[in-house]
Amino acid sequence: SFLLNIINQVIAFIGCVCSWFLVDRVGRRDLNLYGMAFMTVVLLVAGGMALTENPTALKGTIALFMVYQFCYWTTIGVTAFISLAEIATSRLRIKTAAIGILLQNVI
Numbered sequence: 001s002f003l004l005n006i007i008n009q010v011i012a013f014i015g016c017v018c019s020w021f022l023v024d025r026v027g028r029r030d031l032n033l034y035g036m037a038f039m040t041v042v043l044l045v046a047g048g049m050a051l052t053e054n055p056t057a058l059k060g061t062i063a064l065f066m067v068y069q070f071c072y073w074t075t076i077g078v079t080a081f082i083s084l085a086e087i088a089t090s091r092l093r094i095k096t097a098a099i100g101i102l103l104q105n106v107i
Contacts, residue, residue: 004062008069015073028079035075042068080104 022031046064049057080100088096 008066011066011070012073012077015070016078019074019078022074023079023082028082031075032079032083035071039068039071039075042071 019031026034042064046061046068049061049064
């Protein structure tokens with residue numbers, strides 16, 4: 001459990017570093033769209049694998065969650081804060097960012 005948590009944090013860090021280069025090359029809109037589509041497929045496959053009680057399938061589900069974590073931090077995990085800062089007007093930017101971060105932490 002502890003080892004998986006450490007691996008998960010390392011994967012998140014690597015995904016965040018990869019996103020620095022992908023945002024400029026791919027673009028935020030395409031990165032969000034394709035990232036969300038890929039993560040949806042990963043979650044559907046992981047859910048299907050978790051329905052079986054096969055230990056190998058459960059290990060595959062854990063591996064898919066690691067893939068999901070990498071994809072999340074490569075795509076929408078980082079670009080959400082960029083979009084949040086660009087959408088609001090300068091007068092409402094602080095309040096909009098505070099509400100957005102609050103809702104992200106609550107959900």
